[in-house]
Amino acid sequence: MARTSVVAAAVLVLAACGNGEDSTDDTTPAAAGSEESTEGGSEDGALSGDIAIDGSSTVTPLTEPAAELFMQENPDVRVAVGTSGTGGGFEKFCNGETDISMASRQIKDEEIAACEEAGITYEELGVANDGLAVVVNPENDWATCLTVEELNTAWMDGSTAASWSDINPEFPDEELTLYGPGTDSGTFDYFTEAINGEEGNIRQDYNDIGEDDNAAVTGVSGGVGAMAFIPLSFVLEAGDQVKAIEVENEAGECVAPSEETVQAGDYNPLGRQLFIYPKGESIADKPEVKAFAEFYVNNSDEIADAAGFIALTEEQKQTALDHHRLPRRGSLTPVGTTHP
Secondary structure: OOOHHHHHHHHHHHHHOOOOOOOOOOOOOOOOOOOOOOOOOOOOOOOOOEEEEEEEOOHHHHHHHHHHHHHHHOOOOEEOOOOHHHHHHHHHHHOOOOEEEEEEOOOOOOHHHHHHHHOOOOOOOEEEEEEEEEEOOOOOOOOOOHHHHHHHHHHOOOOOEEEHHHHOOOOOOEEEEEOOOOOOOHHHHHOOHHHHHOOOOOOOOOEOOOOOOOHHHHHHHHOOOEEEEEEEHHHHHHHHEEOOOOEEEEOOOOOOOOHHHHHHHOOOOOOOEEEEEEEEHHHOOOHHHHHHHHHHHHHHHHHHHOOOOOOOOOOHHHHHHOOOOOOOOOOOOOOOOOOO
């Protein structure tokens, strides 16, 4: 199933759960800059304006249906969602080019410094949970659980592991082929830090699939000795094309990635939370941005479920609402005004 199909399905499912109003526009999110919009709201109090969002390819399948539904309920608002990776998104965000940045990791110190230098403030809002899955070909019957040390042997910078037997002598002498995302990906940052101890620490001869995690699925499904790391949501989408293996956690237990193990914190070190970063200035000056952030968090359960992600725990959701002073409202209610 293509990722666009997941987004489309999410929109249909969530729209069916909404307020029953017909969509006024079935096109993709419009680019910012329409001369017809007035920033913040119209004379009758309805929201209007443009919201520019960019960042993580992992978070995009959550944000696109959220944007589509928000625009259905607020037809004078245009939400443009771009995908340039977590790092690329923060670069645009700290340059003042976007209102909201999507991230599959927390903002880095150097990105914080760049935003501070540009005078840009922000909020950090959790929108879903996800796990990074280590996947192999379905015909691989020897790797059922890997330790962090074994994964490090395969992926670390300078690794010369060329076969599975180099990872573990009990494994067969099957050629090892590796697939993973590029350096702009939050998935790349998270995996390399969790497994290799440092962001960006990775061998140079793996197959770099950029921001296209589906390319990793294709690669692994086509080679018995292939391995990749991808977001858990892509594993669920891939069906029987790949097999997610268990990873030994800090307690020495082999744990498979799942909604339950990620939410419980048992699937460590490869469980994670996904975020959006609304710009403080946009929250203050553009009512439509604050309303969208409120809509996103309040409806995060339904959005995450429809898009194949793991919902926030109640504690995580309440933290986002309380800490950032966003009111808690019923799911998929119309958002037409902002709240103090």
